[in-house]
Amino acid sequence: MATVQLRWLLPAGVFIALASRVFAQTPLTLSEALTEARAHNATLPVAAFDTAMASAQLRAAQGRLWPTIGIDGDVHGGSPSRYASGDARFQLVAGMPIYDGGRLRAGVRQAQAELAVSAARYHVAARDLDLSVKSWFCQVIALQEEVAFGERGLARLERYIDLINARRASGQPVVGDLLKARVQRDAQAADVAEGRRQLADAMLQLEDLLGRSPEDTLVVAPLPAPGVPGGNPWENSPDVAAAGAARQSALHGVDVLRSERRPHLDLATNVGAEPVIGSSFEAPLNTGRGSGAEVTLSLNWPLWDRGVYGGELATAEHSLEQATQAATVAEHDARLQWNEARTDLSHLYEVVHLRDSSVPTAEDAYLEAESLYRGGAAGALEVLDAYSQWVQAGLDAARARLDYRVAQARVERWGNP
DSSP states (O other), X not given: OHHHHHHHHHHHHHHHHHHHHHHHTOOBOHHHHHHHHHHHOSXXXXXXXXXXXXXXXXXXXXXXXXXXXXXXXXXXXXXXXXXXXXXXXEEEEEEEEEEOTTHHHHHHHHHHHHHHHHHHHHHHHHHHHHHHHHHHHHHHHHHHXXXXXXXXXXXXXXXXXXXXXXXXHTTOOOHHXXXXXXXXXXXXXXXXXXXXXXXXXXXXXXXXXXXXXXTXXXXXXXXXXXXXXXXXXXXXXXXXXXHHHHHHHHHHHXXXXXXXXXXXXXEEEEEEEEOBTTOOOOXXXXXXXXXXXXXXXXXXXXXXXXXXXXXXXXXHHHHHHHHHHHHHHHHHHHHHXXXXXXXXXXXXXXXXXXXXXXXXXXXXXXXXXXXXXHTTSSOXXXXXXXXXXHHHHHXXXXXXXXXXXXXXXXXXXXXXX
């Protein structure tokens, strides 16, 4: 009975292994790769932590606008009692600013701007990640096309070598032709091997961006043919938004510094008891020993500090000027990057179609040269030259499609969401 069960279990295990392998090799589309990278990439959460910290700082800045409530108390004593009589203090203390020159509200606005900065920088990091994934995904596709085309060329060249061997067997003096074809074949085989090496490296880069282990089986789905160029303008790219928010933060930082020179008025109150140990003496207010309540209204108005305030204010104003100039630079850079990518895209669209149309023409030229060689009307150099032109046309077409897709990814990177 155990033997029968084992005979049934073995095919089942093989089937499960094969099924899991097929499932693991399900082609991954570009949109799926982008989603997977957003979820599992190791570097993107670093930018997310900045946003979380900025959100917490905003909550803290908003909380400073509200009253504070706490408990305060102490116990002390000494000897002799006429020098330090033993007493204790226990109070419920509340306080809030009445007027602070706008410092707290400017701080809230600054924290809001910092949150906008971190959120925009997160979008920048996400856009950069998308660009890297798209670039390596397209690189993998292009290298797969190059390797497949090179292997197809090798197979075609092997058939040509078989033709030469057949002519040699019939007694024709074609040893030189055979040697030339073998040199071409070995060179082509080396190019295919180099393409496989580059493909393996590109796969590792893509797997790392996706947060996958190198041991995982990754199969990418083919991309559609390049379409008509498009893309949104650059004005609202996250880079421009981040620079603009940083300028707003610096502007509110100046407001915070200027508020330090205005008068500050604070209200504090406490309710508690301060009895003398061993005594029942009580007072109506908590200004001495006893129990009661106390209200304090304090004024603080800095007038002179020998350059401290002036230096800090000048630093904040210079930071504002720097952030304003950085925002201008960010706008220029985003506009330049988008226009360069858009210009490349419009020209590469034509290049792709020209390269793709040259491949079948070059293949026909090679087949014609091989046919003429078969009939004795062409030499080996003509065949190998036509072969090289055909292989080069195929590689150029694959690289043109890669350049187009990378340019398209750059347009999306620097354009509007």
